[in-house]
Amino acid sequence: MSIVSSDLVIYNSANMPVVDSGTSGGAIDTARRPDFTQMASSDTVRVVSSNGGDTTQTVTITGRLADGTLASETLSLNGTSPVTSSNTYERLLQAELSATCTGNVTVARSTGPTTIRVIPAGERGFQAVFQQDSSDPSLQEDFYMKVFWKNTNGSLALTSAVVKENSDPSGLITFGLAATVGDSGSTTNRKTAPAGISFAGTPVSVPGGGNLASGAAIGQWLDLTLPAGQAAVKSTYTPELDGNTT
Amino acid sequence: MAPLSFIPLRGPWTAGDEGVFAEETTVEKPSKNLVRFAAHAHHAGVIDVTDGLDLSHVQSQEDAEKAQEAARGSWVERTWADDGTAVPGYWDGPWGVGNLAQHDLETAQRRLQAARADGDPDAVEAAEENLVAVDADIQARLAG
Numbered sequence A: 001m002s003i004v005s006s007d008l009v010i011y012n013s014a015n016m017p018v019v020d021s022g023t024s025g026g027a028i029d030t031a032r033r034p035d036f037t038q039m040a041s042s043d044t045v046r047v048v049s050s051n052g053g054d055t056t057q058t059v060t061i062t063g064r065l066a067d068g069t070l071a072s073e074t075l076s077l078n079g080t081s082p083v084t085s086s087n088t089y090e091r092l093l094q095a096e097l098s099a100t101c102t103g104n105v106t107v108a109r110s111t112g113p114t115t116i117r118v119i120p121a122g123e124r125g126f127q128a129v130f131q132q133d134s135s136d137p138s139l140q141e142d143f144y145m146k147v148f149w150k151n152t153n154g155s156l157a158l159t160s161a162v163v164k165e166n167s168d169p170s171g172l173i174t175f176g177l178a179a180t181v182g183d184s185g186s187t188t189n190r191k192t193a194p195a196g197i198s199f200a201g202t203p204v205s206v207p208g209g210g211n212l213a214s215g216a217a218i219g220q221w222l223d224l225t226l227p228a229g230q231a232a233v234k235s236t237y238t239p240e241l242d243g244n245t246t
Numbered sequence B: 001m002a003p004l005s006f007i008p009l010r011g012p013w014t015a016g017d018e019g020v021f022a023e024e025t026t027v028e029k030p031s032k033n034l035v036r037f038a039a040h041a042h043h044a045g046v047i048d049v050t051d052g053l054d055l056s057h058v059q060s061q062e063d064a065e066k067a068q069e070a071a072r073g074s075w076v077e078r079t080w081a082d083d084g085t086a087v088p089g090y091w092d093g094p095w096g097v098g099n100l101a102q103h104d105l106e107t108a109q110r111r112l113q114a115a116r117a118d119g120d121p122d123a124v125e126a127a128e129e130n131l132v133a134v135d136a137d138i139q140a141r142l143a144g
Helices: B032-044 B061-072 B094-118 B121-143
Strands: A008-015 A024-029 A045-049 A058-064 A070-076 A091-097 A105-109 A115-119 A125-127 A141-151 A159-167 A173-177 A217-226 A238-244 B004-008 B013-015 B025-027 B047-051
Touching (some): A070 B032, A091 A105, A091 A115, A091 B032, A115 A125, A115 B121, A141 A238, A159 A173, B004 B032, B013 B032, B094 B121
Parallel strands (some): A070 B013
Antiparallel strands (some): A058 A070, A058 A091, A091 A125, A105 A115, A159 A238, A173 A217, B004 B025, B004 B047
16 A cells, blocks of 8 residues: 555645634645544643754643633743643643744643644644534524645545545534535635535545545535534544545 | 733633733733734634734744645655565655654544444453553654
8 A cells, every 4th residue: 555544634724713703614724733632531731842942932722621611821832841731621622833843743631641632843733623613592503614635645646535424423513525626615604504515424535536636635514513402512523535546 | 012902812811921811901011922922822813912913923824834845855755565565655854753643643542432432341441551552652753
């Protein structure tokens, strides 16, 4: 196998709003990713780089405390010496570097071998895709966010490429693919359905014959459907990109 | 230093050792560090700086993309072993090291999730031990 699974990387789109106003979607943002491992229990968060020279950057983290309230903080990196958050978070929602680092930056819980995410050198951070999306007491609400699958292999195309749902424990999310590879489509705000996208939970072939060329990316729209009166949800969603390689 | 005014958007904002700000705030004589932190937090969307914003402290998206390209390094083409199997290509910069470390971590975490879903205590225990080992391994790799 010549394309390996680590070559297939999921990235943010340029606009990932956490409020109901402002554009959602757009082009790929290869500096930020929408995947990380949520904290299993409340803890402080430590951040450390693999390079001693990473001392001028800060990391701004946002999360929820044990009582459900939001909190955020900005910490200065200190190279290979870990820095620890002041807050004890029940869950993390976002981590954003002020600038790219020379080293790989690890964001982890302070106790246990529980890395939340490695921010690869040259990237800026990560965030939860759906956050602060409120249900309505009497109406169904839908929220639309866009991510991208990129084939980062330097020379080979992924053929017969199919995007599918790997797991959706909440059962609240469906998806649809952009009509073309490398698109930059967006929608007015996260509560407005993107034009021309059909949402379902079934596998969808990458448009254009199923080939995802070296360096190419396909946009994947996600639809979070909250029925009227939906209770709070803390869950995950795992999409998957499959294909063939030579 | 010009006055600095900002509104916390995502709960109380802790600015390093410069203080905790829970409400709309104006600091008449902010420290350089607070101005820098505020620019970063504004960029990250956790506060709205309404006066005294200095975005020169924040890396532009264009510069970030250039830095990412440099961190990626060069692509090393796949090779073929004597038995005809492919040895995958890879990016030789630090980005590739971090990307692979994250991938290995995710693989171990998915194994644990699957074991928990299956409900086999022995499989869960083995997956937990594997995750501990993988976590230690990737930290050692990242430390070089």
